Amino acid sequence: MRSVPQSVVEPASAQPEARRASDAVIAQPRRLMTYRAKEAAWAYLFLTPFFIGLVAFIVGPVVAAFAISFTSWDLLSPPVWIGLDNYREMAADSLFWTALGNTVYFTAVSVPLGLILALGLATLMNNKLPGIDLLRAIYFFPVTASIVAVSLLWAWMYTPNFGIINYMLSQVGLPAPSWLVDPKTAMPSIIIMSVWRGLGFNIVVFLAGLQSIPRDLHEAAQLDGAGEWNRFRKITLPLLTPTIFFATVMGLITSFQVFEQTYIMTQGGPGNATLTIVYDIFQNGFTFLRMGYASAMSFVLFAILFVITVIQVRLQTRWVHYA
Amino acid sequence: MHSAQTQRLTRHALIYLVLIAGAAVMIMPFLWMISTSFKDMGEVRAWPPTWLPQHLDLSNYHDIWQQYPMLLFLWNGFVIASLTTLGTLISCSLAGFALAQLNFPGRSLLFLVVLSTLLLPYQVRMVPIFIEMSKLGWIDSFKPLIVPAFFGSAYGIFLMRQFFLGIPKELKEAAILDGATPFGVFWNIFLPLSKPALTALGIVAFVTSWNDLLAPMIFISTFEKMPIALALSFFKGQGEALWPWLMAASVISMLPLVVAYLAAQRWFIEGMTFTGLKQ
Numbered sequence: 001m002r003s004v005p006q007s008v009v010e011p012a013s014a015q016p017e018a019r020r021a022s023d024a025v026i027a028q029p030r031r032l033m034t035y036r037a038k039e040a041a042w043a044y045l046f047l048t049p050f051f052i053g054l055v056a057f058i059v060g061p062v063v064a065a066f067a068i069s070f071t072s073w074d075l076l077s078p079p080v081w082i083g084l085d086n087y088r089e090m091a092a093d094s095l096f097w098t099a100l101g102n103t104v105y106f107t108a109v110s111v112p113l114g115l116i117l118a119l120g121l122a123t124l125m126n127n128k129l130p131g132i133d134l135l136r137a138i139y140f141f142p143v144t145a146s147i148v149a150v151s152l153l154w155a156w157m158y159t160p161n162f163g164i165i166n167y168m169l170s171q172v173g174l175p176a177p178s179w180l181v182d183p184k185t186a187m188p189s190i191i192i193m194s195v196w197r198g199l200g201f202n203i204v205v206f207l208a209g210l211q212s213i214p215r216d217l218h219e220a221a222q223l224d225g226a227g228e229w230n231r232f233r234k235i236t237l238p239l240l241t242p243t244i245f246f247a248t249v250m251g252l253i254t255s256f257q258v259f260e261q262t263y264i265m266t267q268g269g270p271g272n273a274t275l276t277i278v279y280d281i282f283q284n285g286f287t288f289l290r291m292g293y294a295s296a297m298s299f300v301l302f303a304i305l306f307v308i309t310v311i312q313v314r315l316q317t318r319w320v321h322y323a
Numbered sequence: 324m325h326s327a328q329t330q331r332l333t334r335h336a337l338i339y340l341v342l343i344a345g346a347a348v349m350i351m352p353f354l355w356m357i358s359t360s361f362k363d364m365g366e367v368r369a370w371p372p373t374w375l376p377q378h379l380d381l382s383n384y385h386d387i388w389q390q391y392p393m394l395l396f397l398w399n400g401f402v403i404a405s406l407t408t409l410g411t412l413i414s415c416s417l418a419g420f421a422l423a424q425l426n427f428p429g430r431s432l433l434f435l436v437v438l439s440t441l442l443l444p445y446q447v448r449m450v451p452i453f454i455e456m457s458k459l460g461w462i463d464s465f466k467p468l469i470v471p472a473f474f475g476s477a478y479g480i481f482l483m484r485q486f487f488l489g490i491p492k493e494l495k496e497a498a499i500l501d502g503a504t505p506f507g508v509f510w511n512i513f514l515p516l517s518k519p520a521l522t523a524l525g526i527v528a529f530v531t532s533w534n535d536l537l538a539p540m541i542f543i544s545t546f547e548k549m550p551i552a553l554a555l556s557f558f559k560g561q562g563e564a565l566w567p568w569l570m571a572a573s574v575i576s577m578l579p580l581v582v583a584y585l586a587a588q589r590w591f592i593e594g595m596t597f598t599g600l601k602q
Contacts, residue, residue, distance in 0.1 A: 035499075039425050040426065040427035043430075044421075046421035047418050047421050049417065050417075050474065053473075053474025053475045054474075056455070056471075056474065057452060058448065060451070061450075068450060068454075124342055136592070139349050140595075141584065141588075144530055144580060144584055144591055145577060146576050146577055147552075148556045148576070149555060153355070155564070156359065159566075161370075162370065164355055167370075167371060196348070196352075199349070200349070205596050257446055260536050282541075285453070286453070291450050291454065302443070305442065
């Protein structure tokens with residue numbers, strides 16, 4: 001699922017605690033030895049399902065995907081080793097570049113837009129006002145809603161002729177776009193819907209970050225005559241950078257995997273305007289049964305995500321302040 | 324009235340105004356979904372659109388129920404999501420307990436492995452997993468969707484580990500000195516204490532599975548075996564979409580989770596944003 005911790009520190013307590021337990025049985029060093037070995041054995045037993053899962057569903061498949069990416073394989077006949085041909089084909093495949101471009105477009109707009117909106121709304125919610133819990137629950141609701149149902153709903157609202165969105169725009173005298181039907185507006189439509197769906201998640205994350213900022217910092221600055229905007233810029237924003245970092249990393253990873261919305265709302269169209277990488281992988285793998293080519297593409301997706309994450313972790317020292 | 328107080332009141336009024344306008348944007352699409360689900364095609368094509376249906380007509384719901392085995396789709400989704408949840412809870416609480424409370428060589432390294440697997444998207448693994456599942460003869464069954472959950476998920480293990488870290492180690496030590504085994508400690512002491520974490524994780528696992536589209540798309544092909552989310556994705560079809568009808572189907576697919584959300588929204592929110600809150 002979605003999740004990357006900002007900083008996970010091994011508990012310093014682990015070792016001293018074990019030692020304390022050993023103090024109690026210090027008179028019997030042999031029993032201690034056997035207990036330690038026993039505890040380790042239990043730990044490995046507890047972790048056995050995870051070890052199996054790690055090999056069968058995580059590390060194994062990733063290694064296999066890498067190997068398959070050098071083959072041509074339709075599952076019906078045995079795989080044929082073709083070296084780098086899949087990667088060469090990808091480099092010349094205009095559809096792949098379109099998909100990559102669309103995915104980057106989606107990410108580059110939806111992530112910053114979603115973060116800024118969520119930050120603004122969370123800041124407003126951070127005032128101790130009655131009814132905030134209810135508002136928070138309302139904003140969070142779309143996060144839990146079925147992506148298929150929500151995609152159908154927005155496809156209906158975006159309908160150019162009878163859609164409620166164009167009706168409301170016409171009421172205030174704004175032009176009525178063709179939304180999903182027009183290649184120019186199709187991706188922005190998907191972006192608006194995706195930002196709407198994910199907003200509550202980032203709001204709750206930011207709200208938690210905001211609530212951890214000590215109030216007396218604000219009060220001290222206020223006494224010194226700092227205005228609201230200055231306090232936001234000089235106190236809130238720097239102290240919130242770990243949360244912003246977390247939300248950015250997560251947002252980039254999830255938005256690079258965008259698929260369901262475009263699958264339901266536009267089938268990648270019109271004219272491939274909303275074809276995304278995962279859609280392209282899905283089609284090659286499971287519609288055209290090109291397992292080798294799909295694996296090669298998925299590995300490129302993985303490489304992109306890996307590089308983006310590494311860059312972000314590197315860059316964080318420049319702007320993220322850990323208290 | 325003091326000007327400072329007036330200023331405060333204006334400020335709060337403005338904040339409410341913005342927040343309520345935003346909340347309306349979040350919730351109105353769902354009200355529109357419900358409203359549409361009661362209309363007929365004639366009313367849907369009307370201009371200007373009617374905000375409320377002209378008559379409370381349940382025929383869309385009735386038709387769907389007649390034409391498609393909706394109860395079966397809901398049941399399939401429920402079976403898959405429940406068993407996935409069960410598997411996640413068992414495997415993740417066991418692994419999380421070991422990582423938080425037991426001492427063994429390689430613990431820190433293993434925790435790093437758990438964290439790094441969080442970064443591996445499903446899409447990168449899905450082709451080999453599909454091949455694996457087809458070799459096992461599990462295609463077009465619930466197994467590929469359920470069985471992996473019994474082998475742990477990085478998110479769940481991380482969540483449970485963080486929770487178990489918060490329980491004082493003295494509890495474990497005292498029981499061990501009294502002769503309990505680590506499993507006894509886990510089962511009799513730590514598991515009963517971890518109901519909040521298990522609830523949060525259970526909700527996340529259930530919601531994720533219930534709403535999932537990609538994995539069921541890959542593994543399930545028989546209509547009668549489809550979970551509700553996948554079945555719903557087939558309803559749109561070609562040509563002009565029957566919106567009232569689709570909205571009714573969407574309402575049905577969302578109803579079970581909406582009821583659960585109304586009853587326990589706090590758990591949904593805490594579970595689904597857990598890693599953002601605690602480090």
